[in-house]
Amino acid sequence: MSRRSFTRAALAAAVLTLPGALPAAAQGEWRPTRPIEFVVTSGAGGGTDVFARTVQGAITKHNLVPTSIIVTNKGAGSGAEGFVYARGAQGDAHKVVFATNNTWLLPMVSRVAFKAEDFRPVAILAFDEFMLWVKYDSPHRTAADFLAAARSANPPLKMGGSQPKDTDQTLTSLIQRAANVRFTYVPFRGGGEAGTQLAGGHIDANTNNPSESIGGWRGSQVRPVCVFRREPMARGELVTQTQGWHDIPTCSSQGIPIEEFSMPRTTFLPPGTTPAQQAYWVDVMRRVVETPEWKDYITRTSQSTRFTTGDAFSEHIRKDVEASREIFQAEGWLVN
Amino acid sequence: MLTRLQLELAACAVVFVLGSLSILGALEHEVGWAADGPQAGYFPFRLGIILVVVSLAIAAQALMMGERRRQLVLSRESARRMLGFFLPLVAYVGIAQVLGLYIATALYLAFVLRTMGSHPWRTSIAVALAVPAVSWVLFEVWFTVPLLKGPVEVWLGLA
Amino acid sequence: MGNLDALLQGFAIALTFEHILLMILGVLLGILVGVLPGLGAPNGVTLLLPITFSMDPVSAIILLTSTYWGALFGGSTTSILFNIPGEPSSVATTFDGYPMARDGRASEALTFAFMSAGFGALLGVVVITLLSGFVTSFALKFGPAEYFAVYLLAFCSFIAFGSGSPLKTIVSIALGFGFATVGMDSVSGAMRLTFDFNDLIRGISFLVVVIGLFGIGEMLLTLEEGLEFKGADARLRPRAVLAAIRRLPRYWVTMLRGSAVGIWMGITPGGPTAASFMSYGLAKRMSKRGAHFGKGEPEGVIAPETADHSAGTAAMLPMLALGIPGSATAAVMLGGLMIWGLNPGPMLFVERADFVWGMIASMYVGNVVGVILVLATVPLFAAMLSVPFTIIGPIIVTVCIVGAWTVAGAPFDLWLAVVFGIAGWAMKKLEYPIAPLILAMVIGDRAEDAFRQSMIMSQGSITVLWSNALVGTISTLALLLLASPFVTAWITSMRARKALHAARE
Structure with a gap:
C-alpha cells in the first residue's frame, strides 16, 4: 500500500472512531519518524509480553509502520515501572504502552506516581477469560461441589493466584461475596506458578486464564470447573480427549453469580500526545487484529478479540473503576 | 590521610543510616506477625534493628582496637x-x-x-x-x- | 528403555547441518552477551525471540538454548580475567578464578572452568534423560514451604562465620536481605522502602550491585595500590590447557558434588546462581584444601562452575514438563513456547516428543560445541590483556557503566553502580565479606516470598517447615549445616583441652 493511501486510511479511521477529535486530526496527520518502543508492563515471558511481541511480529511482517520497533520489558512493581517510565516520556508517540487493566487498577491499590488519566487510551485488542480450576483428581466435580466444600472447610480452602490485589485476588473476593464463602488467598508470582502449585496439591483452586493452565489440563494435572462468562466459550477444537473449552459451563449457572469477569489486553500512549497520534495507533492496531498472526495468537491462547477504542474504551475503564472501587473499598485495599 | 579508625567509623555511620531508613520505611507497614504470618514490614523492621545495633557494636570494637586504629588505609x-x-x-x-x-x-x-x-x-x-x-x-x-x-x-x- | 530410544530419535532430529549451524550461532552470541556485564542470557534469548517466530519449534529452541549455554560459558571468562562477573551465576567463580589469573594461571583457571562446566552440563542432561518422569513428579512436590527450605539450605551451606569478624558478616547478610526487600512486596502488594522515590520501584538490582562492587570496586583498589593491571597473563598456552585437562579427573569428587548440587537446585527452583554459591560453600567445607579457598584454588573454580551449568541444564526439565521457569532465561523461553504454539506440560512429552527429545539431544551436542568455541575465544581475550592498562582500564569502566544501564534502562542505576563501587572498595579495605551480601540479595526476595506464602497457608505456624518428610529433611539439614562449623570448632577445642589434660597427667 502506498504511503499516501495509508495515511488517508489512518485519517478515515480517526474520523470514524473519534468524531470529537476530528478538528485536531484534520490539522495534521502524524506518522512515526523514529524507532518505536513498545513498553511492556510485565516481565519477559509474561502474558503482556507475549501480547506485545505478537503485535510487534504482526506489524513487522505486514509493514504496518514505517520505522523499526523494539520491545522493552518494564514489569517491576506489577508494571508500575513501565507506567512511570511512559509518563516521563511526555508527548512521545513513539512509545506505546502495553498493559492490562493494571493501568487503572494499580493506582487504586498501590501508592504509585501515575494515574490512569495520565495516559491516552489507544485500544483494547482482546479479552482474556478466567476460569475456576481444581486439581485433576479433586473430589469436587462441579463448582457447586466446590462451594459446598468451601463453606464447611476449616481452615478455609486455599485459593492461589498471581500478584496480590490484582485480577485473581479481585475475582477471589468477588466469589467470596457472591457465594458467601471464605478462602485463604495465596499470592504467587504469576498464573504459571499458581497452576503448578495446584497440580502439586499445595492449594485447592485457582482462577487461571485458559492459556496459563492448558498444558496442565491436557496432562491430567488440573481441570476447569467453570468459566466466568455470560455464556460458554465458542465451540472449538477438543483440548483433551473428550472435552474442549466449550464444554465448560459458566460459573453463574453453577451457583457462583458472577456474570462476567475478564481481563482486557490494552494499549496506551504517553501523556501529552495528540489525537492525531492516537488516531494513527488506533488504525495500526485495527489492522493488527486483522492479521493471521494475531488470529493465530487469539486461538492458541483462547482469548477473544473485541476491538474496543474511543468512547467505548473510556466507558469500559469508567465502569470497571466504579465496580472495582466498591470491591477494593470492602477489602480495605484502596489507597487513593 | 585516612586512618583505619576513621574509615571504620564512616562505614558504621553508613550502615547505621541504612538501618534507620529500613526501620522508618518498615513502619509505614504492619511490622508484626499476624494470623497469616509476618506482614510486609516484619523483615525490613528487624533487619533495620540488626543493622543499627551491629553498626554500633562494630564502632565500639573499632574504638577499642588499640594500635591498629592508627593504621593508614589510604595514603x-x-x-x-x-x-x-x-x-x-x-x-x-x-x-x-x-x-x-x-x-x-x-x-x-x-x-x-x-x-x-x-x-x-x-x-x-x-x-x-x-x-x-x-x-x-x-x-x-x-x-x-x-x-x-x-x-x-x-x-x-x-x- | 523408552527414554533412550526417544533420545536416539532426538539425536536424529538435532544432528542436522542446519541445527548444528544454529548451535554455533547461538553459542557465539551467548558468549558475547555472557561476557558483557549487565547484558546476560535473558537479553540474548529475548533478542532472538522474534527471529524464531518463523522457525519450526525444534530449531527455535535449539537456537535459544544454545545461546543460554554460550552465555553461561562466557560469563566465567570475565569473572576469571577481570574479576567482573559477566553473568550473575558466575559471581562465585571470581572467588578463586581471579586469584588464579593474578598468579599467571589464567589459562589453567579458564580450562578448569570450561571443562568442569561442560561436565556439569552433560551430567545434568543425563539426569533429565534418564529420570524425566521421576523428576517431574518430584518437582511437583514442592510447595512454598519446600521452596523456602531449599533457599534456607543454600544459604546455610554457604554462610560460615569462620574467618573474619562475625559482626561484619552479619552486616553484610542483613544489607543483602535489606536491599532485596526494596520495591513492591509481592505478597501484600505494598511498596516497601521506596520512600515515594520512583527509581526504587524497580528495587535495587542485584546485577547493578555486582557491577559496582566487583567491577568498579576492583578498579578503585587497583588504582589505589598504584599497580599496573593485575589480571595479566591469559595467553592460551596449549601445554597449560592440556595439563589442566589431564589434572581435571583428580577433582572428580568436587565435580560430582557440584553437579549433584546443581541438579538439585535446577530441579527445585533454587536456580543456577544460588547453586553456584551453595556448591562453593560445600566444597570449601568438605575439601581437604578448604583453607586455601579464596587464594586461587582450582577446586574453588570447579565447584561453582559444575553446579552453575548442571543447574542450568537440569532446570529445562521442570520448564518443559511443568512450566516452572527455573531462571530468568527460562521465563523468556516459556514465553517463546507460547508463541510457537506449544503448551508446557506433561503432554508435551507425549504429543511433541520430537520437540522435547530433539531439544534434549541438542543439549548434549550444544554443550560440547560450547566448550570448544569458548576455549577458542580465549586467545582473543589474551590479546585484549596485552593492551596497556591505561587503555583497557578505562574501556572496562565504560563497559561496566554501559552494563549498568542495560540492566533496566534507567539512568539512576549508573549512579547506583558508582556508589556500590565505593562501597566495594571500603568493604575490601575493612574486611567486610562481599559474598554473603550477594547471596542474600539473590535468594532474599524469593525466600521471603516463599516463607510468607507458606505462613499464609499454615495460618502463621512455623511448624509447616517440618510438616512432611520432604520439607522436614531439607529444613533439618539446613540447620545442621548452619550449626556444623560451630560444632566442629567446639569439638576441636574440646579435643585440644583433653589433649592438654592428658599431657598434664
Whole structure:
C-alpha cells in the first residue's frame, strides 16, 4: 500500500472512531519518524509480553509502520515501572504502552506516581477469560461441589493466584461475596506458578486464564470447573480427549453469580500526545487484529478479540473503576 | 590521610543510616506477625534493628582496637590516584544523564586516555570514537537494546 | 528403555547441518552477551525471540538454548580475567578464578572452568534423560514451604562465620536481605522502602550491585595500590590447557558434588546462581584444601562452575514438563513456547516428543560445541590483556557503566553502580565479606516470598517447615549445616583441652 493511501486510511479511521477529535486530526496527520518502543508492563515471558511481541511480529511482517520497533520489558512493581517510565516520556508517540487493566487498577491499590488519566487510551485488542480450576483428581466435580466444600472447610480452602490485589485476588473476593464463602488467598508470582502449585496439591483452586493452565489440563494435572462468562466459550477444537473449552459451563449457572469477569489486553500512549497520534495507533492496531498472526495468537491462547477504542474504551475503564472501587473499598485495599 | 579508625567509623555511620531508613520505611507497614504470618514490614523492621545495633557494636570494637586504629588505609598519594580515577568517573555518569551514554563515553575515554594514560591525542581520540561506534553496532543494531541517548542523537535523528 | 530410544530419535532430529549451524550461532552470541556485564542470557534469548517466530519449534529452541549455554560459558571468562562477573551465576567463580589469573594461571583457571562446566552440563542432561518422569513428579512436590527450605539450605551451606569478624558478616547478610526487600512486596502488594522515590520501584538490582562492587570496586583498589593491571597473563598456552585437562579427573569428587548440587537446585527452583554459591560453600567445607579457598584454588573454580551449568541444564526439565521457569532465561523461553504454539506440560512429552527429545539431544551436542568455541575465544581475550592498562582500564569502566544501564534502562542505576563501587572498595579495605551480601540479595526476595506464602497457608505456624518428610529433611539439614562449623570448632577445642589434660597427667 502506498504511503499516501495509508495515511488517508489512518485519517478515515480517526474520523470514524473519534468524531470529537476530528478538528485536531484534520490539522495534521502524524506518522512515526523514529524507532518505536513498545513498553511492556510485565516481565519477559509474561502474558503482556507475549501480547506485545505478537503485535510487534504482526506489524513487522505486514509493514504496518514505517520505522523499526523494539520491545522493552518494564514489569517491576506489577508494571508500575513501565507506567512511570511512559509518563516521563511526555508527548512521545513513539512509545506505546502495553498493559492490562493494571493501568487503572494499580493506582487504586498501590501508592504509585501515575494515574490512569495520565495516559491516552489507544485500544483494547482482546479479552482474556478466567476460569475456576481444581486439581485433576479433586473430589469436587462441579463448582457447586466446590462451594459446598468451601463453606464447611476449616481452615478455609486455599485459593492461589498471581500478584496480590490484582485480577485473581479481585475475582477471589468477588466469589467470596457472591457465594458467601471464605478462602485463604495465596499470592504467587504469576498464573504459571499458581497452576503448578495446584497440580502439586499445595492449594485447592485457582482462577487461571485458559492459556496459563492448558498444558496442565491436557496432562491430567488440573481441570476447569467453570468459566466466568455470560455464556460458554465458542465451540472449538477438543483440548483433551473428550472435552474442549466449550464444554465448560459458566460459573453463574453453577451457583457462583458472577456474570462476567475478564481481563482486557490494552494499549496506551504517553501523556501529552495528540489525537492525531492516537488516531494513527488506533488504525495500526485495527489492522493488527486483522492479521493471521494475531488470529493465530487469539486461538492458541483462547482469548477473544473485541476491538474496543474511543468512547467505548473510556466507558469500559469508567465502569470497571466504579465496580472495582466498591470491591477494593470492602477489602480495605484502596489507597487513593 | 585516612586512618583505619576513621574509615571504620564512616562505614558504621553508613550502615547505621541504612538501618534507620529500613526501620522508618518498615513502619509505614504492619511490622508484626499476624494470623497469616509476618506482614510486609516484619523483615525490613528487624533487619533495620540488626543493622543499627551491629553498626554500633562494630564502632565500639573499632574504638577499642588499640594500635591498629592508627593504621593508614589510604595514603595521600593513593588518595590522589583514586580521586584522579573517581572524579572523571563521576563526571562521566553526570554527563551521561544529560548528553547520553555515547557522547559521555567518548568524552570520558578521550579525557582519561590523554591525561591519565598520557597517550597521544591520536590514540585517545581513536579509542574514544571506536568504543561508542562498536557499542552502537552491538547494542542498537544487534541486540536492539537502546542505550541512553541525549539531545544530540535526537537532533541527528538517531533516537 | 523408552527414554533412550526417544533420545536416539532426538539425536536424529538435532544432528542436522542446519541445527548444528544454529548451535554455533547461538553459542557465539551467548558468549558475547555472557561476557558483557549487565547484558546476560535473558537479553540474548529475548533478542532472538522474534527471529524464531518463523522457525519450526525444534530449531527455535535449539537456537535459544544454545545461546543460554554460550552465555553461561562466557560469563566465567570475565569473572576469571577481570574479576567482573559477566553473568550473575558466575559471581562465585571470581572467588578463586581471579586469584588464579593474578598468579599467571589464567589459562589453567579458564580450562578448569570450561571443562568442569561442560561436565556439569552433560551430567545434568543425563539426569533429565534418564529420570524425566521421576523428576517431574518430584518437582511437583514442592510447595512454598519446600521452596523456602531449599533457599534456607543454600544459604546455610554457604554462610560460615569462620574467618573474619562475625559482626561484619552479619552486616553484610542483613544489607543483602535489606536491599532485596526494596520495591513492591509481592505478597501484600505494598511498596516497601521506596520512600515515594520512583527509581526504587524497580528495587535495587542485584546485577547493578555486582557491577559496582566487583567491577568498579576492583578498579578503585587497583588504582589505589598504584599497580599496573593485575589480571595479566591469559595467553592460551596449549601445554597449560592440556595439563589442566589431564589434572581435571583428580577433582572428580568436587565435580560430582557440584553437579549433584546443581541438579538439585535446577530441579527445585533454587536456580543456577544460588547453586553456584551453595556448591562453593560445600566444597570449601568438605575439601581437604578448604583453607586455601579464596587464594586461587582450582577446586574453588570447579565447584561453582559444575553446579552453575548442571543447574542450568537440569532446570529445562521442570520448564518443559511443568512450566516452572527455573531462571530468568527460562521465563523468556516459556514465553517463546507460547508463541510457537506449544503448551508446557506433561503432554508435551507425549504429543511433541520430537520437540522435547530433539531439544534434549541438542543439549548434549550444544554443550560440547560450547566448550570448544569458548576455549577458542580465549586467545582473543589474551590479546585484549596485552593492551596497556591505561587503555583497557578505562574501556572496562565504560563497559561496566554501559552494563549498568542495560540492566533496566534507567539512568539512576549508573549512579547506583558508582556508589556500590565505593562501597566495594571500603568493604575490601575493612574486611567486610562481599559474598554473603550477594547471596542474600539473590535468594532474599524469593525466600521471603516463599516463607510468607507458606505462613499464609499454615495460618502463621512455623511448624509447616517440618510438616512432611520432604520439607522436614531439607529444613533439618539446613540447620545442621548452619550449626556444623560451630560444632566442629567446639569439638576441636574440646579435643585440644583433653589433649592438654592428658599431657598434664
